[in-house]
Amino acid sequence: MREAKSTRRYGRKLTALVLAVLTAMGVMATSMGTGKADAAPGFQEFWIDACGMPTNGAFGNKSMAPGKVKVRAWKKAGNQRTVILLDGMRAQYDRSGWEIETNVQNLVNQGVNVVEPIGGPNSFYTNWDAPSNFNGQQKRYMWGCVIDNRLVPALRGRGFKGKNGKYAIMGLSMGGSAALVHAAKRKDLYYAAGSLSGYNFLTAPGMRTMLRVAMLDVAPAPWNIDSMWGPPWSPRWAANDPARIINQLHGLKLYIGAGNGFFGKYNYPKNVVDDFLKGTPLELLAFATTKAFEISATVQGLRPMTYYANGTHAWGYWQDMVWNAKRRGFFN
Incomplete structure (x- = not known):
C-alpha cells in the first residue's frame, strides 16, 4: 500500500519526538487505571462464533463455550445508536475492562447501546498470520x-x-488503533470510530520493537509478534497502521484522545509508582502517535474530534473521554 504524502512529509518531523518517547518508555506495560462500573439496565450476555480462533479454553482454562466468543451488552428500547467498545492489551475472559473499571455502560440511559466483546489479550483485534508459537497457541487469532x-x-x-444500520466503534490502547482500522476497512458497518490513548502510528521508528517487548509480558506470556502481521517489513503492518491508511477514513466521524503523561485526578497515591513507571511512559507514547495522526489527518482534510488533558494510561481518563465524546455529539 502506498504511503500517504502527508504521512511521509510529517512523519520525519515527528521521528525525534517518537524516538524520545520510546526511549523514555523502557518497557511497555499494561493499561492501568481505577474506577468501578455502575449498574446499567438492559444487560444481556450472548455468544458468537469465534471464526475458528482460540477461545478462553485455548491455554488450559475451562471454556464455557468452546469455539465461541462471549459478548456482554446493554440495550434499551428506543435507543437508536450502538457503540462497540474494544479492550486493551490485557483483556480478560470474564468481563471487559470497560465494565470492570468504568461507568460507560450507562450510555444506555442516554440513547446509546453498549456492546463489549470479551477476550483477546494482545490480539489488536485483528486476523493474525499464524498462531503465537512462543506460548503454545493452537490456532491463530481471527478477531477481524x-x-x-x-x-x-x-x-x-x-x-x-x-x-443507517451502522455502528460506532471505540477502543483504548491496542483497541484504539484497531477501532480506526476496522472502521476504515468496513465503512459499510461503521459510521464513527474512536481511539483513546491508542497507538495510531504503528510503523513509526521503534514502534514495532516496543510492541515486541510489550507482547512478551502479557499472559499467557510470551507472545510472538511476528505471528500477528509478520516481520517488520511485511506490508500488513502498513495495512493496519491508522496513520498509513488515513485516506480510507474519509466519511467517518472520528474521535482521538490521549493524556499528556502528567499526573491528574485519577492518579491515586497508592498507585504512584506504577503510574510513574508505566502509566506515564505509555501515555507519552500514545500522545506522540496521536498527535502525529492528527497532523496527517488534518492535512488530508479530516477533522477528528480531539481530547488532550492531564493524565496517564489509566481507566478513569478513558471513561472521561467517552463521556466527552457523547457530549460533543460523536454518537449522533
Whole structure:
C-alpha cells in the first residue's frame, strides 16, 4: 500500500519526538487505571462464533463455550445508536475492562447501546498470520472476522439499532488503533470510530520493537509478534497502521484522545509508582502517535474530534473521554 504524502512529509518531523518517547518508555506495560462500573439496565450476555480462533479454553482454562466468543451488552428500547467498545492489551475472559473499571455502560440511559466483546489479550483485534508459537497457541487469532463478520450481524439480528444500520466503534490502547482500522476497512458497518490513548502510528521508528517487548509480558506470556502481521517489513503492518491508511477514513466521524503523561485526578497515591513507571511512559507514547495522526489527518482534510488533558494510561481518563465524546455529539 502506498504511503500517504502527508504521512511521509510529517512523519520525519515527528521521528525525534517518537524516538524520545520510546526511549523514555523502557518497557511497555499494561493499561492501568481505577474506577468501578455502575449498574446499567438492559444487560444481556450472548455468544458468537469465534471464526475458528482460540477461545478462553485455548491455554488450559475451562471454556464455557468452546469455539465461541462471549459478548456482554446493554440495550434499551428506543435507543437508536450502538457503540462497540474494544479492550486493551490485557483483556480478560470474564468481563471487559470497560465494565470492570468504568461507568460507560450507562450510555444506555442516554440513547446509546453498549456492546463489549470479551477476550483477546494482545490480539489488536485483528486476523493474525499464524498462531503465537512462543506460548503454545493452537490456532491463530481471527478477531477481524469475529468483530466484522460475526458480531455486527449478531447485533443486527438482536435489534441493536445504529445510524443507517451502522455502528460506532471505540477502543483504548491496542483497541484504539484497531477501532480506526476496522472502521476504515468496513465503512459499510461503521459510521464513527474512536481511539483513546491508542497507538495510531504503528510503523513509526521503534514502534514495532516496543510492541515486541510489550507482547512478551502479557499472559499467557510470551507472545510472538511476528505471528500477528509478520516481520517488520511485511506490508500488513502498513495495512493496519491508522496513520498509513488515513485516506480510507474519509466519511467517518472520528474521535482521538490521549493524556499528556502528567499526573491528574485519577492518579491515586497508592498507585504512584506504577503510574510513574508505566502509566506515564505509555501515555507519552500514545500522545506522540496521536498527535502525529492528527497532523496527517488534518492535512488530508479530516477533522477528528480531539481530547488532550492531564493524565496517564489509566481507566478513569478513558471513561472521561467517552463521556466527552457523547457530549460533543460523536454518537449522533
